[in-house]
Amino acid sequence: DALLRAENITRSYGNTPAVRAASLSVTAGEVLAIMGPSGSGKSTLLHCLAGIFTPDSGEVWFDGRRMDTLDDARRSELRRTAFGFVFQFGQLVPELTVTENVALPLLLGRAKRKDAHARAASWLERLDLAKLGGRHTGELSGGQAQRVAIARALVTRPRVVFADEPTGALDSLTGEHVMELLVGLAREEGVTVIVVTHDARVAAGADREVVVRDGKVTDPYATGIVR
Numbered sequence: 689d690a691l692l693r694a695e696n697i698t699r700s701y702g703n704t705p706a707v708r709a710a711s712l713s714v715t716a717g718e719v720l721a722i723m724g725p726s727g728s729g730k731s732t733l734l735h736c737l738a739g740i741f742t743p744d745s746g747e748v749w750f751d752g753r754r755m756d757t758l759d760d761a762r763r764s765e766l767r768r769t770a771f772g773f774v775f776q777f778g779q780l781v782p783e784l785t786v787t788e789n790v791a792l793p794l795l796l797g798r799a800k801r802k803d804a805h806a807r808a809a810s811w812l813e814r815l816d817l818a819k820l821g822g823r824h825t826g827e828l829s830g831g832q833a834q835r836v837a838i839a840r841a842l843v844t845r846p847r848v849v850f851a852d853e854p855t856g857a858l859d860s861l862t863g864e865h866v867m868e869l870l871v872g873l874a875r876e877e878g879v880t881v882i883v884v885t886h887d888a889r890v891a892a893g894a895d896r897e898v899v900v901r902d903g904k905v906t907d908p909y910a911t912g913i914v915r
């Protein structure tokens with residue numbers, strides 16, 4: 689059954705609904721791709737699932753508990769402990785080194801500096817980034833920056849990783865490699881992955897894909913969009 693589930697959620701900007709009565713669920717360990725045209729509501733849906741936005745109506749459930757009714761502090765605690773995030777442009781902190789960026793979520797969780805850095809180093813090793821630990825993020829290639837972002841998303845051992853166009857800023861070969869790494873590591877760790885992408889090759893690496901149209905989740909098999 690579902691690890692994370694949105695039921696009939698609607699979310700508007702002003703009076704304009706971006707997500708309209710959408711329902712979606714993912715099971716533990718599943719890799720789900722969310723596809724759909726630009727402006728269809730994919731990001732807004734992802735933000736609702738991740739507890740970054742609360743829906744205007746409908747319900748979001750995580751691990752058997754209602755999530756959308758939690759207060760801000762509890763939702764942010766849940767995000768910090770159970771979720772990891774990878775965005776299109778990595779969103780690394782430029783003032784920090786690569787190691788410091790990866791260690792950051794652990795430090796925010798009040799880990800000891802030494803432990804956090806040791807764990808960050810082991811993830812950097814796993815992603816073939818060991819030599820770049822002391823660099824600043826501005827010195828990295830796009831692919832390297834996204835690998836650092838993946839390490840940072842996984843270092844806290846989240847239950848779910850949310851990725852919003854994680855390969856969007858990369859050339860297609862690098863993008864495919866980054867997606868393979870993300871999916872491979874997630875499977876090794878048993879992490880659930882929800883990835884928003886417009887790239888069919890990225891979606892091909894997922895267990896299942898859904899398509900968002902006009903703020904609604906549609907089954908690609910039913911709409912004939914399937915590859």
Ligand code: ADP
Nearest residue numbers: 701705706724725726727728729730731732733
């Ligand atoms: P997608 O991720 O599929 O491109 P989004 O969820 O980003 O779609 O956007 C869905 C709709 O909501 C679009 O019509 C977009 O213009 C609108 N929208 C997104 N963000 C905002 C915002 N901050 N303010 C107003 N409208 C927004």
Ligand code: ADP
Nearest residue numbers: 794799803806807808810811842843844845846
């Ligand atoms: P210690 O850190 O005392 O050697 P463990 O390695 O068992 O003990 O881990 C202690 C805590 O650190 C646990 O909560 C575990 O979830 C977390 N942890 C351990 N290894 C990692 C890792 N590679 N990435 C993220 N968290 C980790």
